[in-house]
Amino acid sequence: MTDYDLTARLPGPAGTSVPLLAVVDERLKTTSICFALAHGSRDDPEGRGGIAHLLEHLVMSCPLGGDGPAVSFSEYVERRGGQANALTGLEVMLYYAQMHADDAEDVAAALLRAVFEPALDSHTLDRERAVVLQELAAAAADPSDVVQDAVLAGLFPGHPLGRPVGGEPGQLAAVTAQELTAVHRDRFVRAPGALVVVGPRVPRVLAEAAVHEAGQPADPLPRVPPAAKGAEDPLPDPGEANFTWLCFGARSPRADVAGRAAYGVLAHLLGSSPSSLLYRTLRSEHGLSYSFHAWDRGYRESGAWRLLIGTEASAAGRVRTLVDELLTGVAGQGPAPDDFDAALRQAEMSLVLESETPLEYAKLIAERTCSTGRVWSLEDEIAELRRVGVDDVRRAAAHVRRELLLTVRSVAS
Incomplete structure (x- = not known):
């Protein structure tokens, strides 16, 4: 087993590189792939909170380009018995999948198409926006979720770290396919990233041409020092x-x-x-x-x-x-x-x-x-x-x- 092997650094078009990190264990029957991008909810444009989270949904749900049936990346993986999902955080997004090692070449190629070439059309946007709004409604009804957003807002008032990852329903309702395309083109695919493989071997498609679309990161957001913390909430009235x-x-x-x-x-x-x-x-x-x-x-x-x-x-x-x-x-x-x-x-x-x-x-x-x-x-x-x-x-x-x-x-x- 190679416990931690830096196998390659894949060049981007502007002379940058994205590390391909592999843990090779020939005993494994599965291959796990995770692509991380240094882009999150804090990078959402002003007045458009939730774009990163919405983009995550679209990447996983848009029909894949290329040959074969027009299915989403998630369905593509799951039809092969694997699993796929994604996660948006404040500063990092993860796209990941686990599949039988025999399917790793095809799934790795599909992941790259999904991340770098999503079909960001208005129809898919409207469908996934409705799903995201349902997700936000469920979170808003769960006090254990709401209280965690509230503590970050209190610790970082007026700062990007204090904004909810999922965004605001009113702002999401105004997002257009053109805005999503611009964020994807100008920031998302240009963000620094890391591509990780854990499995019996590294898929050839990753080692040879994995992230050729990745380039220089966009101009970073200003690193504004966090503001003073907000006021503490009162304890509840047991009668209420x-x-x-x-x-x-x-x-x-x-x-x-x-x-x-x-x-x-x-x-x-x-x-x-x-x-x-x-x-x-x-x-x-x-x-x-x-x-x-x-x-x-x-x-x-x-x-x-x-x-x-x-x-x-x-x-x-x-x-x-x-x-x-x-x-x-x-x-x-x-x-x-x-x-x-x-x-x-x-x-x-x-x-x-x-x-x-x-x-x-x-x-x-x-x-x-x-x-x-x-x-x-x-x-x-x-x-x-x-x-x-x-x-x-x-x-x-x-x-x-x-x-x-x-x-x-x-x-x-």
Whole structure:
């Protein structure tokens, strides 16, 4: 097995290159491909929030060009027994598929056609816009989704990182096929990217001509420093709500800063594992919540550390106090050695587990490479985690507690 092999750098027309990264394991019967582009919702034109997400839908749903039946990329892959999907984030888009290795050549060629030559016609746009609006309506009805958008809006008011990934329904309704074509041509296909293959061999079509359409990235958006955080939401009135979602957030270091791994360890220290401080306090000792999760993400100018907790409205104040007490304790004395060791092991094992699932590994490599602008490897990430010390986590907790913002969304009685 070649654990991490930089097999080629494929030239673009303007002299740039897109890395083709391969993990070759001849024991595998499947091939997983992920193409990541450094383009996301933050790149949406002013007044047209959601274009990136809408473009993602169209790439996966437009009829493929070339010979053969006029089916979408998603259907093309699934008819061969594989799976395909895509994801739009704040700064990165992922297009990925897993198929039998015997079908990898055809699927890889279809993926390139879908990404670089989508048929962005008005009919397909109207159809997929209706689907996206349904998706947004479902998200708007889910307080656990809404509260996460709210915490980013509070942490980054007036900044592209604070805009919802899915966009605004009113703005999406005004998007034209011409606008989508311009975004695709001028920014989407010119964004830096990474193409990752995990399988028994690298499809020839990728090694020889994979991303010849990719070129120089468009002029980058100004890196405006995030504004001061917004006002914290009030806790719910138990007489007006049954259940409440609390999302705690704080700014963390940007993606390319060394040492930000301490914030990931802090997320595991207050995560959903039974070994975490939060689990033992919130669930085992007080029985206040069944559903909670902590995570950290780094972006170009800043990062965002978040903690999402679902609880009965009457318990929201107690939950808020316990979170503050836990962060205060970690920030003051630091985590106990055994708790620190458990969080560190959780952080490392979460990466190892993803690496042992081929499709998830392909997505992980592509997303991290695209986010940081440098080739990512599992070994490097684990080495960085192992350099994190108790004092690093203590300082991270002190920063999070100082910056902490709470957003609240409730289910009415």
